[in-house]
Amino acid sequence: MQNCDIFSIYAKLSNLTLPKIKVVEGMRVYYGELFMESVTDHRNEVRTELVWPVSVWLPEANRFFNGQSSNISKRGVFVRMPMTTPVLEGNVVELNFPRTTVLAEQKGSYSRIKSGKVVRVEREDVPVDASIGVAVEFV
Secondary structure: OOOEEEEEEEOOOOOOOOOOOOOOOOOOOOOOOOEEEEEEEOOOOOOEEOOOEEEEEEOOOOEEEEEEEEEEOOOEEEEEEEOOOOOOOOOEEEEEEEOOHHHHHHHOOOEEEEEEEEEEEEOOOHHHHOEEEEEEEEO
């Protein structure tokens, strides 16, 4: 995937109630105000949308937190997790991706485990679905 610029313009709206909008990655939404923002996407790997259960080991909390992947690439993964997960940018985590029974029999284990570093935590969706987005770069 090549670097690309994403532009977005929102018009000033007066006396209009806006519906809940899912915040697009890398953009800020200010309801009823005019703004323009350019975001450069520096990802070099192709991302694949993959909704799959993921258990995240957070050493600082000394426990696992369950989440769900949204997309994955060779270099990282984006995971939706409960808003109560005490994860911070810079945390080193262990990701446990469970395998299907057939794949587990072929590979010899029931999960794929990867280590990663949290590079971004998005809290914009907390009021919408009580979840946070966690971007993890594999190490």
